[in-house]
Amino acid sequence: MATEHIIEQESKVIRKNSEKIKEPEKFKVIVCNDDVTPIEFVVSMLIAIFRYNQKSALDLTMQIHHKGSAIAGIFRYEIAEQKAIDATNLSRSHGWPLIIKIEQE
Numbered sequence: 330m331a332t333e334h335i336i337e338q339e340s341k342v343i344r345k346n347s348e349k350i351k352e353p354e355k356f357k358v359i360v361c362n363d364d365v366t367p368i369e370f371v372v373s374m375l376i377a378i379f380r381y382n383q384k385s386a387l388d389l390t391m392q393i394h395h396k397g398s399a400i401a402g403i404f405r406y407e408i409a410e411q412k413a414i415d416a417t418n419l420s421r422s423h424g425w426p427l428i429i430k431i432e433q434e
Contacts, residue, residue: 354433356409360389360416361398361428368394370425375401378416403434 358379360371368390375386379401392399402412413429420427 353405355403356406357403357432357434358401358409358412358416359398359430359432360393360401361430362393362396363426363428366420366425366427370420370423371427374416374419374427378412378419398430401429406431 360375371390371393372383372386375381375389376383379386381389389399389401401416402409404412409431413431416427416429420429
C-alpha cells in the first residue's frame with residue numbers, strides 16, 4: 330500500500346514537470362540576393378554549409394535570385410547563428426558581400 334502511494338506521488342511529479350517542458354524556439358536563416366555574389370558561389374555555399382544537394386541548392390538559389398531572399402533552413406538559435414556566421418565568413422573569405430539574416434520563426 331505504501332509503495333503504491335509513493336509510485337502515485339512520483340507519477341504526479343513527473344506529469345507536472347513534463348508539462349513545463351516546451352520545444353526550443355526556431356529561427357530562420359535567410360539568404361538575401363545581391364547584384365554581386367555569383368549564383369555559382371551561392372549554390373556551393375548552400376551545399377557546404379546547409380548540406381543541400383546540387384539540384385536543391387540551385388533551386389533555392391534561383392528563388393533567392395528571383396524573390397530577393399529565401400529561407401535556407403530553420404534551426405534552434407545556436408545552430409541558426411552558427412550557420413549564418415559560417416556562411417557569412419565563407420562569403421567574405423571569397424570577397425562576396427552576401428547577406429545572411431536570422432529571424433525568429
